[in-house]
Each structure stands twice: as C-alpha cells, then as structure tokens.
Amino acid sequence: MSRDLDRRLTALAEAVEVADGRLEPEAVEAARAVTRKAGVRLGLGIENTVVALAGPTGVGKSLLFNVLSGAELATVGRRRPTTSEGQAAVWGDGADPLLDWLQIGRRHRVDPGALRGLTLLDLPDFDSVEGAHRLEVDRIVALADLVVWVVEPQKYADASLHDGYLRPLRTHGAAMAVVLNQADLLSQSEVGAWKDDVSRLLADDGLRTVPVLVVSARTGEGLDSLRRLLAERVAARDAAVARLAADVDAAARTLRERCGEGRPAGIQRGDRERLVTALEEAAGVPTVVRAVDAGHRHRGTLATGWPFVRWVRRFRPDPLRRLRLRDRAQDGAPEPGRTSLPPPSEVQHAQVATAARALADGAVAGLPAPWPTLVRDAATANEGRVADRLERAVGGTDLRVTRPRWWSVAAVLQGLLALTVVAGLVWLLALAVFGYLRVDDVIPTPEVRGVPVPTWLLLGGASAGVVLAFLARLANGIGARRRSRRAAGALRRQVEEVAQELVIGPVEQELEAHERLRKALAAAGADART
Numbered sequence: 001m002s003r004d005l006d007r008r009l010t011a012l013a014e015a016v017e018v019a020d021g022r023l024e025p026e027a028v029e030a031a032r033a034v035t036r037k038a039g040v041r042l043g044l045g046i047e048n049t050v051v052a053l054a055g056p057t058g059v060g061k062s063l064l065f066n067v068l069s070g071a072e073l074a075t076v077g078r079r080r081p082t083t084s085e086g087q088a089a090v091w092g093d094g095a096d097p098l099l100d101w102l103q104i105g106r107r108h109r110v111d112p113g114a115l116r117g118l119t120l121l122d123l124p125d126f127d128s129v130e131g132a133h134r135l136e137v138d139r140i141v142a143l144a145d146l147v148v149w150v151v152e153p154q155k156y157a158d159a160s161l162h163d164g165y166l167r168p169l170r171t172h173g174a175a176m177a178v179v180l181n182q183a184d185l186l187s188q189s190e191v192g193a194w195k196d197d198v199s200r201l202l203a204d205d206g207l208r209t210v211p212v213l214v215v216s217a218r219t220g221e222g223l224d225s226l227r228r229l230l231a232e233r234v235a236a237r238d239a240a241v242a243r244l245a246a247d248v249d250a251a252a253r254t255l256r257e258r259c260g261e262g263r264p265a266g267i268q269r270g271d272r273e274r275l276v277t278a279l280e281e282a283a284g285v286p287t288v289v290r291a292v293d294a295g296h297r298h299r300g301t302l303a304t305g306w307p308f309v310r311w312v313r314r315f316r317p318d319p320l321r322r323l324r325l326r327d328r329a330q331d332g333a334p335e336p337g338r339t340s341l342p343p344p345s346e347v348q349h350a351q352v353a354t355a356a357r358a359l360a361d362g363a364v365a366g367l368p369a370p371w372p373t374l375v376r377d378a379a380t381a382n383e384g385r386v387a388d389r390l391e392r393a394v395g396g397t398d399l400r401v402t403r404p405r406w407w408s409v410a411a412v413l414q415g416l417l418a419l420t421v422v423a424g425l426v427w428l429l430a431l432a433v434f435g436y437l438r439v440d441d442v443i444p445t446p447e448v449r450g451v452p453v454p455t456w457l458l459l460g461g462a463s464a465g466v467v468l469a470f471l472a473r474l475a476n477g478i479g480a481r482r483r484s485r486r487a488a489g490a491l492r493r494q495v496e497e498v499a500q501e502l503v504i505g506p507v508e509q510e511l512e513a514h515e516r517l518r519k520a521l522a523a524a525g526a527d528a529r530t
C-alpha cells in the first residue's frame with residue numbers, strides 16, 4: 001500500500017509541476033503542500049500512529065484522553081474552554097521526532113501494552129471563544145493520521161462540526177472515527193435514536209463508512225470497542241498511509257476539476273497550412289519567387305540574347321540582386337539575413353496573428369477553461385519575433401538559382417554568328433566602296449546559288465542569331481519556372497520551420513502539458529489504484 005502511495009505521490013508531484021502557472025495557484029499550492037507533507041510524514045516512519053481527539057468544547061476529550069492513557073494527564077474542567085494547548089500521550093517510545101514536527105511540547109509516556117505505537121493527542125476545542133484554539137485544531141487535523149471526532153448528546157449536530165470539518169473532509173473517511181461520548185446521560189432507547197441520527201448526518205456529509213462508537217468516558221462504557229479500534233489501526237500501521245492517500249486523492253481531485261474533462265482536437269492540417277501561407281505573405285515569399293523567375297530570364301537574355309540588342313538589358317538591374325538575396329550565381333553571399341525585402345505590413349501582421357489564433361482555437365477545441373486561453377497565449381507569445389525571424393529565414397534560404405551550362409555554348413555561338421554578320425557587313429561595305437570608285441573585281445564576290453557570299457554571311461548570321469535568341473528565350477522561360485518552383489519549395493520549408501518554432505511548437509507544448517497533467521492526475525487519483 002505504501003508503494004502504491006509512493007507511486008501516486010510521484011504522479012501528484014509531476015501534476016503540480018505541470019499545473020504550476022497553468023491552473024489556479026491556490027489549488028496547485030495545496031497539492032504541493034500535500035506532496036511536501038507526505039514526504040515529511042513518511043520520512044518520520046509509520047511505526048507510530050498519531051490519533052487526535054477533536055471536537056467542540058466540553059464534550060469530554062480531555063477526560064477520554066485521561067481514561068485511555070490511565071493517568072490524570074489533562075485537566076478536565078467545568079469552565080469552558082478548558083484545554084488551550086495540545087498534549088500527547090505516547091504508548092512506547094520513538095515518537096519524539098514526530099511530535100517535534102507536530103509541534104506538541106507536552107508529552108507523556110504510557111505503558112505500551114496492546115496500544116504500542118499509539119500517539120494520542122488531546123486538542124483544544126474548535127468552537128472556542130479563543131481563536132487560537134481553532135488554529136491549533138486545524139493545524140493538527142491537517143497532520144494527524146487518524147482524527148477521532150468526539151461529540152456529546154447536545155452538540156453532535158452543530159454546523160461548526162459538520163460544515164466546518166466533516167463535509168470538507170468527506171474524502172477522508174478512512175482517516176476518521178466518530179465517538180459519541182457521555183452516553184451515560186441517555187437511556188438505552190435514546191442512545192439508539194442518537195446513533196441513528198448521527199449516522200444520517202454523517203451520510204449527508206458524505207461520510208457513510210466512518211466508524212461510529214458510543215462510549216462514556218465517565219462510566220467506561222464502550223471504551224473497549226474504542227481501544228480495540230485504536231489497537232487495530234496502530235498494529236496495522238496503515239493509518240498514516242491511508243491518511244496521506246486520502247490527501248493525495250483530494251488534491252488530485254481538486255486539480256482534476258480545475259483541469260477539466262475532455263481531449264483536445266489537436267492541430268488541424270488546414271489551420272497549419274493557412275498559418276504557413278500567412279507567414280509566407282508576410283515574409284514576401286511571392287515577391288522573391290517572382291524575382292527568381294524574372295532574374296533567371298534577365299540573366300538568360302544577357303547570356304544568350306542576340307548580341308546586337310541584348311546590351312540594352314544591361315541598363316536594367318537584376319531583379320534578384322536588387323532584393324539582396326542569396327544565390328549561387330553570385331560570388332559571395334550577401335550579409336546573411338539582411339535582405340532588401342519590405343517588412344511585413346500591418347495587414348500581413350494581423351493576418352499572421354489571426355491564423356495563429358485560429359490554429360490555437362482549433363487545436364484546443366474540446367478542452368474547457370483555462371486551456372483555450374493558455375493555448376492562445378502560447379500561439380501568440382512570439383508575435384514580436386515574427387518579422388525578424390522571417391527575414392532571417394528568407395535571407396538564409398539557398399534559392400538554388402543555378403546558371404545552366406548551355407548558356408556558355410549559346411553565348412559562344414552567338415559570338416560566332418555576330419562575327420559572321422560583321423564579316424558579311426564589312427565585305428559588302430568594301431564592295432560598295434570599290435563599286436562607287438568604279439574599281440571592280442579587286443575584291444572577289446563568289447556566289448552561292450546566285451547570291452553573293454557576303455550577303456549570305458550577313459543575312460544568314462543575323463537570322464540564325466535571332467532564331468537562336470528566340471529558342472534560348474523559350475528555354476529560359478522553362479528554366480525560370482523550374483527555378484522559381486524550386487525556390488518556392490525551399491522558402492516554404494524555411495517558413496514552415498518559423499511556424500513550428502514560433503507558433504506550432506508552443507501550441508504543441510501546451511497540449512502536451514495538458515496530456516501530461518491529465519495522465520499524472522489520473523495516476524495520482526484513488527481510482528488509479530491497482
């Protein structure tokens with residue numbers, strides 16, 4: 001049973017760790033106090049069982065304490081209240097560390113006998129005019145292994161007992177007993193009716209299983225049953241563990257109420273995609289993709305266009321370099337992460353925030369408060385880092401803008417064709433000049449198929465160059481589309497990483513916290529006992 005308690009305490013400690021900062025602080029603190037108390041109590045050993053006599057003033061706690069311990073230890077009085085400080089009777093020895101922890105100074109040794117291991121506490125009253133009495137009672141009731149509630153025929157139904165203690169401790173039936181004292185003042189039939197009434201009240205309190213004993217401290221009636229009950233619990237050495245188990249159970253139950261029932265829907269695929277798309281827009285990915293396309297066409301024209309017109313291109317800037325993005329065609333990469341892309345607009349920022357909140361709301365659907373708030377906060381906690389992180393992601397992306405090999409071949413070809421054109425032109429000019437000067441046949445004009453060779457050179461070279469430029473343009477269009485698709489893929493992967501780091505990761509962490517807490521609380525609860 002103690003191993004079972006250890007396991008449940010470990011689970012409760014884990015639940016406290018996860019619940020800290022997430023669930024209501026008072027409930028978390030109360031559960032933490034239980035784990036601490038259990039550690040100390042178990043550390044003090046279960047050889048001694050602490051039984052506290054508690055109840056209203058004048059019910060006979062002190063007389064009962066004296067009769068059980070067989071000595072005039074406590075003052076029994078007519079003046080109310082009589083007892084103002086707790087004191088202990090110890091059957092056997094070894095209870096000192098325990099009593100130090102309980103802060104009980106007055107201690108008496110009693111001949112052990114059948115009750116060896118019993119540490120009996122006489123407490124002040126809890127319904128006192130003295131406020132300090134109640135504090136003392138509350139302190140000990142929270143720590144004792146077994147609380148024996150003593151009542152008498154007049155005060156047994158008091159609200160201060162039922163509302164103040166019994167009902168709030170309804171999870172602690174295993175750590176309690178009720179003693180109906182002063183039975184000598186009632187007739188046999190009155191005692192029967194009294195016991196029935198007490199049982200009914202206890203059932204109303206939620207304490208159906210608590211043992212109820214009828215005694216008289218004055219005549220000794222019923223005390224044997226009380227001694228037997230105490231002897232059994234002390235010999236079994238299970239009272240401390242049972243008490244702590246009830247504490248753990250109550251704490252786990254309270255945390256479970258705060259945590260709420262249900263399972264989250266989890267992150268929805270559509271929400272994830274909408275978030276990544278919103279981040280892409282904010283990062284200027286469409287602009288970059290267009291620049292990759294235009295950049296490739298630009299460079300393609302410079303490399304493979306018709307030489308007589310392509311120089312015009314040089315006056316236009318390279319669309320990709322204008323954005324100062326990383327590409328292989330450039331010698332050194334630009335300063336990492338500093339692009340010339342415009343920062344996200346207000347609208348784009350808002351769209352990212354909306355997508356993050358929608359993702360959080362979709363993921364947490366099915367869970368009650370406080371989880372929707374916790375998950376939303378997690379999803380939007382990094383909002384301030386979005387712009388910077390996106391710029392670094394885009395700036396750091398290898399866009400894989402490669403230069404095709406055939407460009408050099410096409411460039412050489414265009415050069416040769418241009419030379420052909422120039423040669424034809426010079427030849428024809430020379431012919432024209434000499435013709436003008438009427439000096440014929442100095443320069444030969446061979447013909448092929450009736451057309452002079454220089455004319456072939458000029459027209460053939462020019463049309464071949466134009467055709468080559470046109471074909472290269474088509475090929476560069478295809479290359480530009482392929483490269484922009486590739487760049488879009490690379491950018492999306494980078495942006496997905498940003499989404500994971502800034503939004504999805506934190507949301508997943510909160511959902512995992514919920515799952516961990518749910519499991520830990522289930523393991524800490526009494527229903528998890530195997």
Ligand SMILES: Nc1nc2c(ncn2[C@@H]2O[C@H](COP(=O)(O)OP(=O)(O)OP(=O)(O)O)[C@@H](O)[C@H]2O)c(=O)[nH]1
Nearest residue numbers: 058059060061062063077081082083125182217218
């Ligand atoms: N007739 C009768 N009187 C009892 C019995 N037990 C206690 N008394 C009397 O009830 C009065 C109060 O007893 P205490 O033992 O001082 O009561 P207490 O619960 O310790 O009271 P506080 O210390 O004020 O909390 C005394 O006069 C006792 O003699 C009993 O079983 N029968």
Ligand SMILES: [Mg+2]
Nearest residue numbers: 061062082083
């Ligand atoms: Mg007393």
